[in-house]
Amino acid sequence: MILVKELSKSFGRRTLWANLDLTVAGGQMLALTGPSGAGKSTLLNCIGLLESPTSGQILYEGADITRFGKRAGRRFRRDVLGYLFQSYALIENATVAENLEIATTVRADRRSRCRDALERVGLAGRDKEKIHHLSGGEQQRVALARLLVKRPSLILADEPTAALDTANAAMVLDTLREMSDAGSAVIIATHSEHIRGRCDAAFEVGAVGTAVTGP
Numbered sequence: 359m360i361l362v363k364e365l366s367k368s369f370g371r372r373t374l375w376a377n378l379d380l381t382v383a384g385g386q387m388l389a390l391t392g393p394s395g396a397g398k399s400t401l402l403n404c405i406g407l408l409e410s411p412t413s414g415q416i417l418y419e420g421a422d423i424t425r426f427g428k429r430a431g432r433r434f435r436r437d438v439l440g441y442l443f444q445s446y447a448l449i450e451n452a453t454v455a456e457n458l459e460i461a462t463t464v465r466a467d468r469r470s471r472c473r474d475a476l477e478r479v480g481l482a483g484r485d486k487e488k489i490h491h492l493s494g495g496e497q498q499r500v501a502l503a504r505l506l507v508k509r510p511s512l513i514l515a516d517e518p519t520a521a522l523d524t525a526n527a528a529m530v531l532d533t534l535r536e537m538s539d540a541g542s543a544v545i546i547a548t549h550s551e552h553i554r555g556r557c558d559a560a561f562e563v564g565a566v567g568t569a570v571t572g573p
């Protein structure tokens with residue numbers, strides 16, 4: 359589904375990674391590993407159209423997303439991508455429910471999907487609360503609920519369990535695994551050996567030319 363070809367990224371004279379090749383299919387969960395500063399988040403940002411690579415291609419179903427104009431980029435973010443990032447990407451001043459409802463254009467079962475998603479992440483009945491009144495871990499779980507409502511085909515997660523206790527971290531991983539089993543491609547940047555173990559494959563960022571290997 360996603361084919362990264364000979365991708366390189368430099369900031370000024372500093373090359374983070376060069377000629378990086380990797381593939382992620384629907385139904386596959388891939389861990390991006392590597393030391394702090396290796397460029398895991400930067401790679402996720404490139405795949406998520408938040409940053410541009412210096413050279414190379416990122417093919418999604420045959421189209422090079424690095425060459426998308428504004429309109430195609432907006433459509434790709436809206437129809438394909440789901441983010442689970444440290445900054446949560448939630449609308450701070452809106453309620454939990456409002457943040458979930460914008461994730462889908464399908465009106466028919468929107469209410470029940472939002473309710474089920476909140477229940478799944480342990481936030482049942484919290485729909486009217488404002489995002490900025492929630493704790494960091496609660497906001498992270500709202501971001502996960504939004505993914506459940508949206509059901510994106512490509513999910514990008516950056517340290518998705520960093521702010522969470524053990525039980526909630528397990529819930530987040532289980533949920534990502536379920537979404538992957540249902541057909542989504544999931545890419546997770548992580549330092550956690552545990553998360554790496556739950557993935558189908560791992561890719562070490564920064565080690566030039568590394569191939570995808572099993573966990």
Ligand SMILES: Nc1ncnc2c1ncn2[C@@H]1O[C@H](COP(=O)(O)OP(=O)(O)OP(=O)(O)O)[C@@H](O)[C@H]1O
Pocket residue numbers: 369374392393394395396397398399400401547
């Ligand atoms: N916009 C930018 N301009 C210059 N340097 C940047 C920019 N964004 C990131 N960097 C640098 O690129 C390097 C890689 O950062 P990145 O956050 O991608 O690493 P990471 O592997 O995700 O690290 P960590 O595991 O600590 O989260 C860092 O040294 C960072 O300072």
